[in-house]
Amino acid sequence: MYSQGLIGADGRTTESPEFLEAFQRRIDAEEKIEPNDAMPEGYRRTLVRQIGQHAHSEIVGMLPEGNWITRAPSLRRKAALLAKVQDEGGHGLYLYAAAETLGVSRDQMTEELLDGRAKYSSIFNYPTLTWADIGVIGWLVDGAAIMNQIPLCRCSYGPYARAMIRVCKEESFHQRQGYEIVMTLARGTPEQKAMAQDALNRWWWPSIMMFGPHDADSQHSDQSMAWKIKRFSNDELRQKFIDATVPQAEFIGLTIPDPDLTWNEAKGGYDHGPIDWDEFWRVVKGHGPMAKDRIKARRKAWDDGAWVREAALAHAEKRRARKMAAE
Amino acid sequence: MALFDAVLELADDHLVLGHRLSEWCGHAPMLEEDLAMPNMALDLIGTARTLYDYAATLEGQGRTEDDMAYLRGEREYRNLLLCERPNEDFAQTMLRQLYFAAFMHPYWQAAAGGGDEVIRGVAGKAVKEMAYHIRHAGEWVIRLGDGTEESARRMKDAVEALHLYTGELFEEGAAEGVDALPSRAAIKPAWEATIDHIFGQALLSRPVVQYPQTGGRRGLHGESLGHLLAEMQSVYRAHPGATW
Numbered sequence: 001m002y003s004q005g006l007i008g009a010d011g012r013t014t015e016s017p018e019f020l021e022a023f024q025r026r027i028d029a030e031e032k033i034e035p036n037d038a039m040p041e042g043y044r045r046t047l048v049r050q051i052g053q054h055a056h057s058e059i060v061g062m063l064p065e066g067n068w069i070t071r072a073p074s075l076r077r078k079a080a081l082l083a084k085v086q087d088e089g090g091h092g093l094y095l096y097a098a099a100e101t102l103g104v105s106r107d108q109m110t111e112e113l114l115d116g117r118a119k120y121s122s123i124f125n126y127p128t129l130t131w132a133d134i135g136v137i138g139w140l141v142d143g144a145a146i147m148n149q150i151p152l153c154r155c156s157y158g159p160y161a162r163a164m165i166r167v168c169k170e171e172s173f174h175q176r177q178g179y180e181i182v183m184t185l186a187r188g189t190p191e192q193k194a195m196a197q198d199a200l201n202r203w204w205w206p207s208i209m210m211f212g213p214h215d216a217d218s219q220h221s222d223q224s225m226a227w228k229i230k231r232f233s234n235d236e237l238r239q240k241f242i243d244a245t246v247p248q249a250e251f252i253g254l255t256i257p258d259p260d261l262t263w264n265e266a267k268g269g270y271d272h273g274p275i276d277w278d279e280f281w282r283v284v285k286g287h288g289p290m291a292k293d294r295i296k297a298r299r300k301a302w303d304d305g306a307w308v309r310e311a312a313l314a315h316a317e318k319r320r321a322r323k324m325a326a327e
Numbered sequence: 328m329a330l331f332d333a334v335l336e337l338a339d340d341h342l343v344l345g346h347r348l349s350e351w352c353g354h355a356p357m358l359e360e361d362l363a364m365p366n367m368a369l370d371l372i373g374t375a376r377t378l379y380d381y382a383a384t385l386e387g388q389g390r391t392e393d394d395m396a397y398l399r400g401e402r403e404y405r406n407l408l409l410c411e412r413p414n415e416d417f418a419q420t421m422l423r424q425l426y427f428a429a430f431m432h433p434y435w436q437a438a439a440g441g442g443d444e445v446i447r448g449v450a451g452k453a454v455k456e457m458a459y460h461i462r463h464a465g466e467w468v469i470r471l472g473d474g475t476e477e478s479a480r481r482m483k484d485a486v487e488a489l490h491l492y493t494g495e496l497f498e499e500g501a502a503e504g505v506d507a508l509p510s511r512a513a514i515k516p517a518w519e520a521t522i523d524h525i526f527g528q529a530l531l532s533r534p535v536v537q538y539p540q541t542g543g544r545r546g547l548h549g550e551s552l553g554h555l556l557a558e559m560q561s562v563y564r565a566h567p568g569a570t571w
Contacts, residue, residue, distance in 0.1 A: 062361065066353035070346065073562040073571040074393045075376050078349075079369055085352050086365040093358050106358075131562050131571075189569050297354065305356020307481070308417045311474025318473060 015040055027228050032158035035101035043227055047157050048102050049118075050229065055095035056113045056120035058088045060294050064128040065137060073131055080177060081134060087170045094166070098159040114299050116286070123206050125288025132185055132192075132199035138178015140200075140207040140245065146171050147241045148211065151231040179248060186252040193253075200249065201257045208272070209280045211238040243269045330443075331385040332405070332501030333508055335395070336544060338378035339406035342396055343552070344427060345371030346559060347414055356417055363463060367424065370456040374449060381445045397563035401553045402546040405500070409492040411543070411552040418481040421467040422489055425525065428460035430496045433517035434509055443507030465525045472529025479530065486531055494539035501544065 023040060026033065033039055065085050072078035096106040112118035123141055128134065149171065152164040185196035212218055212234040224230035232240075242261075249256050260273030282288070348368035355361040379392035409427060414420045435457060439450040471478040497515050502508045522533055542548070563571075 059358070062353035069349050069352055070558050071562050073397075073566070073569075075342075075372060075379070075396055077571055079372050079376070082349055082352065082365045082369055082372070086362055086369075089353075089358060089361040089365075093362065096358075184571060188571075189566060191566060192569055301354040301356070304354075305360075305417065307475065307477050308356035308360075308471070311471050311478030314478075315470040315474040 024226070027156050027226075030228075031156075032161065033156050034158045042223070043157075043229075044102050046224060046227070046229060047160065048099055048104055050224075051095055051099040051102070051160055052104070052109045052112070053119050053121070055092045055099060055109065056118055057124065058092035058095060059113075060120045060124045060298065062088050062092075063294055063297055064124055064126070064290070065134060067128050068131060068134050071131070072134075077181070084138070084174055084177065087174065091167045091170070094163050095160075098163045101159045110302065114295065114302060116295070119284075121210065122283040122288055122291075123210050125283055125286075125291040125294060126202070126206055127290050129202070130195050130199060132182065132195040133203070135178050135181030135185060135196065136199040136203045138174050139182050139248070140178075140203050141210070142171050142175040142178060143245060144207050144210040144241050146175060147237045147244075151237075154228075154231065156228040182254070183252045186254055196252075197254055200254050204257050205276065205279075206283075208238055208242065209275060209283075211235070211241065213277070213280070239269050242272055246270055328385070329501055329503070329505045330507055331382055333505050334378050334382045334385065334446075336405040336500050336502070338375045338382060338395065339404050340410045340427075341371040341378065342375035343404070343406040343555065344410040344423070345369070345375060346555060347410070347412075348420070348424070350414055351420065360417075364420075367456075367460055367463070370453075370460070374453050374456075377445075377449050381449075393563065397560045401548050401556055404546060404548065404552060404556065405544050406548075406552075407492070407495050408540055408543045408549060409489065409495065411548060411555065412489060412492065413551050415488070416481055416485075417467070418471050418478070418485040419488060421464045421471070422482070422485040424460055424464035425468055426489060426493055426496070426522070428457045428464060429521040429525075430514055430518050432457035432461055432521075433514050434511070437509035437514070438507075441507050441509065446507050461521060465521075468525055468531070469529045472526075472531050482529060482531060486534060490534050491536045491538065491540050494536065495541040495543060498541065498544060 019038070020040060023038070023043075033043075062085050065081065065088070069078065069081050069085065072081050096109060099109060100106060109118065113120065128137070146168060149164055149168050153161055153168060155161040155164065182196050182200075185192040187193075215221065215233045215235045218234055221230065221233060225233075246256055246261065258273045260271070262271050263269075264271045283291075345368045348364050348371065351360070351364045352368075353361060355364055375396070376392050379395040382395060383390045383392060407427075409423060412419070412423055432454065435450040435453045438446050439454060441447060441450075468482065472482040473479070496518065497512045499511050502511065519533070526533055
């Protein structure tokens, strides 16, 4: 792995005004920042936090969807869901690799996830209660993720931007697949349609909360915008998502659970009802319904697998020693 | 209908083992295995789908692959006992995979030259997949067998727990006398050679089994298969006739 040599590397820079100005000029000229380039410590930290959170979200996100692999209601759906959850794991893998170019190891990031220091997308702290949730997660949660992630393909940090190109292609496929699951249910038996509507009712608000607090309350935004890590504000992205999703729901005869949702001709977009920010902050702060179970499951997998990882290292060491002895 | 029954047996082996592997998804010892096990599960489930579809065609009564998978109970499932054994730990999971793939690889090689077009097609693809499964699972059996004290103990325990189910691999079952499919008994020398080659590097030995377990082909399973099927079939059976 090419990033190995960078882990723990001393990336400290003397952040004189001239250095910061020169860095900003590179950003403004749309140059990509690469792993060995000098960068402000804040830029590095912001990216480690963001890429790490993104990677953790992919990994924890395997759990709510993995919950339905063994119960998928047809062999075709079972295979597709397995492949989808596998894709999420793959995203986690190359996002961890992108973060490693900034000097942190995957093991370090994993420890931070397991002991609660690192965050992940709080959407995954809601439970998947029926098969319809698998469709709605693909449609809404992956749909919202794409809105957030497409601009990241142009992020100023090269390894992250390049990783996002592939991630977005796969997420876009997942979104269409999820919508197709929901469409099939909406056109199915009355029970299937009710299942789809119920899942939409439960996932709609958490999905639009995925874009984060209103712009006025977003603490990381201004600097991230200046550094071109972020290119659109939370509210702009949320608006795009709602405008794209409402007609999709209408097309399959499902109702968005927001009585205040109305088309605003003047702005050319939908106005939505108030978001329950108390719920948002409760879940973000780790009190979502499945928060404890998710970390418990990740910790169990990590702890139960310790002997396997130790054995792999021990075996590799034995092989190396044997090879040395033979030479 | 001997071919139908034999194809169903093969399909059940692949679906049940694929389902077992899929249970690991999101819970593996390392991220790389969270990708590798679903990958192998997808190979097996893909093969099962083609075989169920073929069985349904041979039967000619309008059943679908999903009817085959979701509407038969444990007494009607014909899979090998080996395939349904619970995952337990990573050592048992990898050994179970090795035992199965070390059989299926030469089996599909032989089937690729047989007289049935569908089986030849399945075999052509599955041969490559099984070669990879042998490599992946075999490397883990070697790493764990010759790793730490704990991993070596777990690997020996895995052999102890699973070897008694391997004799069933070589029973002809419904394929007895079916020209389109290879003799299962004839695969034994190739299987033993693969296992011995890997066990040699894993510091393991192939035990002599006094009391082999068998019966899967007659629907005589262990208790865990019923739970696997109850889980797998729950949504499908709760909505009879629905399309997914």
